[in-house]
Amino acid sequence: MKQIDHLVKLMLDTPSEAGVSRKEFLSFAGRSLAVGVAGGLAASCKTGQNTMSSSGGTYSSSGSANVPKLPAESPPAKIPQKVDEPIKLEAWKAKTEVESGPTPSPTPPDQRVGYAIVGLGHLTLDELLPAFGECKKSKIVALVSGSREKMQKVAKQYGIKEQSCYTYDQYDRLKDNPEVQAIYIVLPNGMHAEYTIRGAQAGKHILCEKPMANTSAECQAMIDACRKADRKLMVAYRIQYEPNNRMIRDMIQSKRFGATKFIEAFNVQNSANPQHWRHIKALAGGGALPDIGLYCLNTVRYLLGEEPNEVFGYQYSTPGDPRFKEVEEMVSWQMRFPSGVIANCGTNYGVHETRRYRAMAERGWMGLDPAFAYSGLQPQVSYAEGKVEHKEQPKISEKNQFASEIDHFSECVTQNKTPFTPGEEGLQDHKIMEAIYQSAREGRPVKLTAVNKKDAFRGTEPEMQ
Known part of the structure; x- marks a missing residue:
């Protein structure tokens, strides 16, 4: 270590006389420091202690220290009793900065609303399935598609059970799947009415892509069917x-x-x-x-x-x-x-x-x-x-617009609320x-x-x- 001190003095005080370049100094100092640390650790091991020194004091694994013990965290967080309410951490940003949102507060997976997605086209594959990964109150548990091959591939990608994959001919069997509480209909517009009505008759809540249907008469039939089945109906107006x-x-x-x-x-x-x-x-x-x-x-x-x-x-x-x-x-x-x-x-x-x-x-x-x-x-x-x-x-x-609207519908299902964009809006x-x-x-x-x-x-x- 004396060699390092000597080199530092030369570099700072008389660099031209030292005959040592900055690159040579850094290389030599690094090697010397490594040797010194290794020697210190070896000496500590002989005494059965692990000692580290710094300008702030010394800490020993034996328990002795001359530095104050610091708390492991900032002031205590406020932890609400309800599991899906956000933990409130202490403020740390100045008021001149953009305010941070609340900490994520996802519902435990076993308490999230389970969805069956009907239709595996562009919107589902490109947007909706990834969006479920950002949902806090919703999960995807079943698929319905006209292509079994495509459906099986998607099921493997997203961890969906093989027995929870249905063709359109098997759609009504969703009523026998207790994991499915809601159906998200992502079909061509002309098919919305049929699959909404059948889904409600199967006892499931319905989230339907926009436009709601082809005609206002079909929209009214969808509303009536969900009302008769005492199921909620929401149109996916993500804006x-x-x-x-x-x-x-x-x-x-x-x-x-x-x-x-x-x-x-x-x-x-x-x-x-x-x-x-x-x-x-x-x-x-x-x-x-x-x-x-x-x-x-x-x-x-x-x-x-x-x-x-x-x-x-x-x-x-x-x-x-x-x-x-x-x-x-x-x-x-x-x-x-x-x-x-x-x-x-x-x-x-x-x-x-x-x-x-x-x-x-x-x-x-x-x-x-x-x-x-x-x-x-x-x-x-x-x-x-x-x-x-x-x-x-x-x-x-x-925020992910699809995740936001899906989670709103899940909240309406679990808390018996009327969706912000119900069938009447469509x-x-x-x-x-x-x-x-x-x-x-x-x-x-x-x-x-x-x-x-x-x-x-x-x-x-x-x-x-």
Whole structure:
């Protein structure tokens, strides 16, 4: 160690006279330190002690120490009695930093709601099955598919029992599986009504992808079947469970920038396969409007908490395009609301992807661009103060939208709550879409039944964490 001290002195005081480069010094010092530590450990072993020295004091395994004993953790955490309530840790960030969310508080696996997923297409494989890994109150326990080979592969990937895999012909046997409490229907739109009704008759709660069905009559039949079976029915409107959309809704309804006067919302994309079920009317019910235009329609209703009393629509499809033999390519429409707000919306199956909305108020505007996507949502706000124009991008940490909506439904099942987006919410959207199609056919505005109650068709507000 004296050699190291000597070298340090030379390097610091007279580097030019030492004749030792910095690289040589570091190499030699490392070797010397290793030898010194090894020798010290050997000496300690001879005395039966393990001693480590530092500038703060000495600790010995025999129990003697000249440094204060430090607690193993920060101040005690608050641990609630209920297992699914978050543990509350002490605050550590300054108030200038983004606030952390609550600690994860998953329900024990044996107490989570068990789901059977019906349909193993793009949405299920790409989004829903991975989302269950982020769920805290839900688990996947069964599969239903028309392809047994695909189903068996997916079952192995996600640890699902072979006896809990069913073909469509075996769907009704779900009633005999006690692990299945809820069914998530992810089929083409034209099949939603049949499988919802049969699922309710099998005694299971139903979470159904949007659009709810092909017609408002089918929606009503689904609601009636679930009510008769005393089962819950929820439509998977994931936007209404996403925190950044809720932030914009709060800005609008609190009139942060005064009264909102005008909203524009667009959801467009370019489809390619004419044989895909989305281009077959019997399976899809329609084209761009019920598939992606529905996001504009439902989100505007959610943001305002109002129901439109009039719509005016226009529809167009490129002549000769094989994609649009049965369903429409484009729909644009306006909705008039009792408060005086006008919403201008558009959807298209034949242009490059754009997903956005903006609400324009008296003293500023707010919205998302992109909006409606599974991830990467970006809120935007603009307002003026004196001579300064502010443009902000406030953003709440994103959560998996599918996991959020699934866990909300599970909470409704276990706590006997009405889902925030029940069947009645889906039915209302179909009534409005049917009026838009009617307006496009007839070339005139179409009046809607007046609904004066705020959030008239919604159930229990989900908690945002």
